[in-house]
Amino acid sequence: MGSVLVTGAAGFIGAHVCRALLARGERVIGLDNLTPYYDPALKRARLAAMTGTAPSGAFAFHQLDLSDHEAVLALMRAEPDLDRVAHLGAQAGVRWSLEAPFAYTAANVTGHLSILEGVRRSEGRIRHTVYASTSSVYGSRTDGAFREEDRVDRPASLYAATKVAGEAMSHAYASLYGLSLTGLRFFTVYGPWGRPDMAYWLFTDAMLKGRPIRLFNEGRMVRDFTYVDDIVLGVLAALDHPPEAGGHRVYNIGNSRPEPLLDLVAILEELLGVEARRELMPMQPGDVPATFADVSAMERDFGWRPTTDLRTGLTRFVTWWRGYFG
Template sequence: MGRVLVTGAAGFIGAHLCQALLARGETVLGLDNFNAYYDPALKQARLAALTGQAPAEQFQMARLDLADHEAVLALLRANPDIDRVAHLGAQAGVRWSLEAPFAYTASNVTGHLSVLEAVRRAEGRIRHVVYASTSSVYGSRTDGAFRETDRVDRPASLYAATKLADEVMSSAYADLFGLSLTGLRFFTVYGPWGRPDMAYWLFTEAMLAGRPIQLFNEGRMLRDFTYVDDIVQGVMAALDNPAPGGGHRLYNIGNNRPEQLLDLVAILEELLGVQATRVLKPMQPGDVPATFADISAMRQDFGWAPTTDLRTGLTRFVTWWRAYFGDGPGKA
């Protein structure tokens, strides 16, 4: 068995995926640029947990920027044992794309193309690439479950537009060069070691600090909150099962059970023992009122379904938070 390249390995989902791959005996090469979108100390702490888990011959880490296509090409040439790629590295966050648009085209468009081109030039030794897309490609909708066959030509943010571009480029590369590529549209992933720009993290931090929380769209938001361990199991199931004969596929990967944002707040209040002070705000540009994954394709093709309900997942997150930060607000 060859080695797995995981891009975004110091990120939230990437670090959890590396941990799961190592636990089943895989050899992993991680890649990350440790950018400062949020405190790099959190990324370093995730990496420290990984390197403490595995011997050096099983897990190695490369620090480089995906937008540096020559460096990505060189990395694949220098590691001929890589036979699968889990491409999770990207500039995340809908709202920041309004402020720093070129960061998104560099990481998500040029960076994705760097991976595709490096895999193409590997001359057939990369058996499968699984990459992260997003539920944001579906745009602003409230009309029920999102299906992979639905229209995605009106993304509500630049972030979503860049991830949609990744899907289109992947389809072209699969057709042109016979690559096996699978895109996973993630739906609101949460859990321990999470991202500090996500609502559940921001609410926890604010509530413990005695600050009010901001509820956009006056809290009338539905999110298909998906626990990170469930996501990782789906990524691994997809990675293990390339399409027969190659080609490009797309799947929703979500909890298939939208939750009210206000219900998330109520659970956090109970777990933290703190009453939240709510500030109701209008909808933010680029945001969407609801996400809802139809996961029938993931279930049919990979036998995958989520198993973690929101209360259980948030309980695990709060337990991690207290172990990492103590009883006070976070510093990330």
């Protein structure tokens, strides 16, 4: 058995994927730059929790920036048994792309190209690469389920535009160099060890500290909240089933059950035993009013469907929160 390179290994989804790969006996090479976009202490804690249960030698971590293409290429050359990549590292977050646009092109365009070049130069040794895209590529829509064949040439944010670019680059590299590539469009992932910039985390923190929660578009938002364990199972299912050489596929991976943001607030109020103080805000630039994944392609090709409802997932998140923060 070869080994798997996981980029964004200290990130929310990346750490969960590393843990799942280690649990099934894989050797994992983790890459992350520990960017201070949010507190790196959380990222280090994810790594510590993961490596604390991993067999000796099963996990190797490298602190590297994806945009440093020479360092990334050197790492990929130096691992002779590397045969798969789960490229989950990225600069995430719609709102911060308004403040730090060059961080997004560095991580999501140049960084994505670093991985594609590393795979190309492996001369077939790396047999499959799964990479993270996003539901944001669909832009501002409220007309029902998003399907993979829908147009994605009208992104509402720079973050989304960089992810569209990643998909386009992947298509070109698969066609030019015979690579096997699979893109996964994630839909609003949440759960334990999550990201502090996400609504469910911000709401929990504010409610427990007696601060108001900020509801953009006055709370009139709908999201296809997807529990992280379901996402991990989908990532592994895709990773285990590469397309033929020169194949590039893109799939939605979401809960396929969009929920009003105010329902999430109500569930958190119940779980935390705190009534939220609500601050109604206008729509933020770059945000979209709704997301809704059609996941029939994932089910058809990999037998994958999400199984975790929002209340169950939030219950697990709150349990983790109380254990982590005390």
